[in-house]
Amino acid sequence: MPSARLTIDPHFTIGRVQRRLFGGFVEHLGRHVYDGIHEPGHESADAGGFRSDVVELVKELGVSTIRYPGGNFVSGFRWEDSVGPREQRPRRLDLAWHSTETNEIGLHEFSDWLEQVGSDLMLTVNLGTRGTLEAIDLLEYTNIAGGTMLSDQRIANGRTDAFGVKMWCLGNEMDGPWQLGHRSADDYAKLASRTAKAMRQLDPSLELVVCGSSSAHMPTFGEWERVVLSHTYDDVDYISCHAYYEEKDGDLGSFLASAVDMDGFIDTVVATADHVKAVRGSDKTVNISFDEWNVWYLSRWENVEKIEGLDNWPVAPRLLEDVYSVADAVVFGNLLISLIRHADRVTSASLAQLVNVIAPIMTEPGGPAWRQTTFFPFSITSRLAQGDALELKLDAPTYETAQYGVVPLVDAVATHEAESGRSAVFLVNRSQDEAVTLTVDVASLGDVSVLESHTLADDDVYAKNTLEDRERVAPRANDSVRIEGGELTITLPPVSWTALSLG
Secondary structure, three states: OOEEEEEEEEEEEEEEOOHHHHEEEOOOOOOOOEOOOEOOOOOOEOOOOEEHHHHHHHHHHOOOEEEEOOOHHHHHOOHHHHOOOHHHOOOEEEOOOOEEEOOOOOHHHHHHHHHHHOOEEEEEEOOOOOOHHHHHHHHHHHHOOOOOHHHHHHHHOOOOOOOOOOEEEEOOOOOOOOOOOOOOHHHHHHHHHHHHHHHHHHOOOOEEEEOOOOOOOOOOOOHHHHHHHHHHOOOOOEEEEEEEEOOOOOOHHHHHOHHHHHHHHHHHHHHHHHHHHHHHOOOOOOEEEEEEEEEOOHHHHHHOOOOOOOOOOOOOOOOOOOOOEHHHHHHHHHHHHHHHHOOOOEEEEEEEOOEOOOOOEEEOOOOOEEEOOOHHHHHHHHHHOOOEEEEEEEEOOEEEEOOOEEEEOEEEEEEEEOOOOEEEEEEEEOOOOOOEEEEEEOHHHOOOOEEEEEEEOOOOOOOEOOOOOOOOOOOEOOOOOEEEOOEEEEEEOOOEEEEEEEO
């Protein structure tokens, strides 16, 4: 059995783990909103038509800030359509997903849902087909207490108090040719800078996110960030990163090492941002909002029959409903490890998405809601990861991958909260056929014991939770864990994700 060794010392910190790191993303796409979070005819629906079973699962998931309403959807969205009396709201064609948007759920209704699940709103403005004026109009509607046309309109629409939205995204994936209003880095950056300046004139306290690359594999990656930040560095607080991963051509070994790619993506964007900072002689630091990340089988989407036709615009079609396996969940948990490992610069992130669409939660119309395999690493990590991310010393065997070269069999991150004395350790074993014995030096944590242990693994790494078998996969306590003489030992099964709480 291979062995690995890990040293934890709470004196060596990376940065505070911000609660925004455990954010989510809701887009008007497929069955996410309609038949997902909102199904008026469902037996669990409340007075607003929201499924209470989904509300409870989202609360259990532990998402903090939720990015809304897109996504590609936002680049054709007119925010005015989503407010006012429902019966007067227009039906619009959504060109991003070739669907019809009814606008039955809009800004007010979604904010009511956020209050139920205990999450904050993060709004994206349309800089694809619209611009500065529409962005500051939306800001006035949401954040001004009253006494102006748009704030008074909000009050007339039933919301006396301002929404008080603090975090705003300046468009979505504007580097992508698929995006409505796609433009060059130079053209986008000039528009984003003008819009940011105008929004700050209205509300200087805003936190603004400028579009970075939609993938580290875009041909413009790196140069896009440099050009965009050269124009906007003084205007924004964050630059975004988006990344999705999937197993391709049966190459499970490379897939299990996906976090290596995420690490490189983050490090490159940080280096680029700091280069612009140095060139400008600025004392300000721009951080990363990793506001779209997940496992997504994009190649399957590219190979399915698309919705087409001038007269074929369905409402809430089934789109991007990936069903996740144990292997997917292990990679997913490893991506969370990568985000926490960069807690000094990644201070906001959004899991894309939440319900039905590449989601940890699935629903059936008129039927149940259930947890996908990816639900568990997120819910457990968001609950246990408190305090500071720690620098670790890890000595582990390696293996060869086709995509990323030689990578460690074991990956890990740990957090420590000085106030409570509690620590958490998150681990993955990437080996496909061997368990790994891990020894962890925890002497610097003091006289600690194991409060919780959770391991997600299965003899069938492609086992899934489905409508027919909704509880096939779940984490279980790891009975191998022991602490003696300042050392913790644990056996990590093949293709597994593990979380430990110590205190």
